[in-house]
Amino acid sequence: MACGNRDARTRWLHPDMHYNPVSEQLDDHNNIRSLQVLELSSTTDKLVPFSQDFRVHGFDIYWDNLDPAELTLMFVNHQRSGGAISIFKHRVGAGHIQHVKTVRSHLLPSPNDVVATSRNTFYATNDIKHARGIMRKIEIYFGMPWGHVVYYGPEGVASKAFSGIPYANGIAKSPDGGLIYVAASSEPSVIAFKPTHDDGSLQPVSKTLFRGFVPDNISVDTLTGELLVSGFLNALELLRYNREVLYGTNARPAGAVRRLLPFADMRKGFAEESVLIHDGTLLPATTTAVIQRRNRVRRIVLGSVMADHVAVCEGLQ
Numbered sequence: 001m002a003c004g005n006r007d008a009r010t011r012w013l014h015p016d017m018h019y020n021p022v023s024e025q026l027d028d029h030n031n032i033r034s035l036q037v038l039e040l041s042s043t044t045d046k047l048v049p050f051s052q053d054f055r056v057h058g059f060d061i062y063w064d065n066l067d068p069a070e071l072t073l074m075f076v077n078h079q080r081s082g083g084a085i086s087i088f089k090h091r092v093g094a095g096h097i098q099h100v101k102t103v104r105s106h107l108l109p110s111p112n113d114v115v116a117t118s119r120n121t122f123y124a125t126n127d128i129k130h131a132r133g134i135m136r137k138i139e140i141y142f143g144m145p146w147g148h149v150v151y152y153g154p155e156g157v158a159s160k161a162f163s164g165i166p167y168a169n170g171i172a173k174s175p176d177g178g179l180i181y182v183a184a185s186s187e188p189s190v191i192a193f194k195p196t197h198d199d200g201s202l203q204p205v206s207k208t209l210f211r212g213f214v215p216d217n218i219s220v221d222t223l224t225g226e227l228l229v230s231g232f233l234n235a236l237e238l239l240r241y242n243r244e245v246l247y248g249t250n251a252r253p254a255g256a257v258r259r260l261l262p263f264a265d266m267r268k269g270f271a272e273e274s275v276l277i278h279d280g281t282l283l284p285a286t287t288t289a290v291i292q293r294r295n296r297v298r299r300i301v302l303g304s305v306m307a308d309h310v311a312v313c314e315g316l317q
């Protein structure tokens with residue numbers, strides 16, 4: 001997200017702000033700087049620029065052993081007509097991604113993050129029930145348990161997989177896909193779920209509660225199965241930062257990253273440790289932390305939905 005237009009992004013992440021979408025440029029939508037975003041024209045059968053809104057938030061990349069060079073990319077897309085998940089495919093080495101389909105559903109009034117479970121199925125979080133107005137404020141400030149997870153199955157139908165989550169935020173899966181992890185920011189907790197095979201609904205297995213830490217996003221280290229959870233020490237400072245970032249602010253939402261190690265018996269949840277704490281100067285409102293490996297070098301890359309840069313932490317244990 002760091003590469004996109006921060007001004008435009010702020011408008012779709014804060015739908016209550018006064019905003020005239022007529023001035024929105026196609027380029028504002030494109031946060032994927034190195035790849036063209038294309039679709040197949042139904043009239044000429046040629047690849048043409050993607051014609052829909054492309055206002056991204058969380059995303060995921062999926063591939064499998066059948067053809068590891070064909071990637072599926074799924075994006076939360078805050079289209080002006082409503083929340084959606086846009087699915088694209090990409091051949092490794094190609095200079096573009098090609099639109100496959102956009103899933104729209106009334107179950108996605110405020111989608112946040114998505115995890116792909118196959119080329120055409122996913123789980124997506126919906127953080128709040130009311131995307132706009134006073135009810136949006138009430139939900140966020142009072143941490144109402146009105147978020148949910150949506151399952152989109154192979155039949156092309158969206159359903160509620162689990163409801164009653166206080167601000168369902170980041171979502172990720174375990175390396176073998178057997179567990180789905182969701183950050184419930186307003187609880188604040190990380191919940192581990194087991195997907196059921198018949199209808200994709202989610203069965204809670206364990207919950208890890210936090211004190212003095214509001215989890216935002218989750219990434220999974222596919223080599224070890226550990227979770228990296230990024231979050232904030234002061235959520236109100238974060239909300240102030242997000243509101244004021246375009247006009248200048250002295251808010252400095254301190255951030256932290258915690259590592260959760262799943263116990264062999266998942267009903268016991270996770271062992272938890274602190275990876276880093278920062279005062280917010282490095283990267284205000286850090287929302288994402290992912291591990292990057294180059295041979296034996298490990299780094300953590302930090303990102304934020306509001307920032308115009310990423311930060312890198314070297315020398316990790």
Ligand SMILES: *[C@@H]1O[C@H](CO)[C@@H](O)[C@H](O)[C@H]1NC(C)=O
Nearest residue numbers: 057058059060217218219288
């Ligand atoms: C959350 O982190 C995952 C990496 O696990 C990333 O793919 C996703 O885009 C992030 N979501 C947001 C909203 O930044």
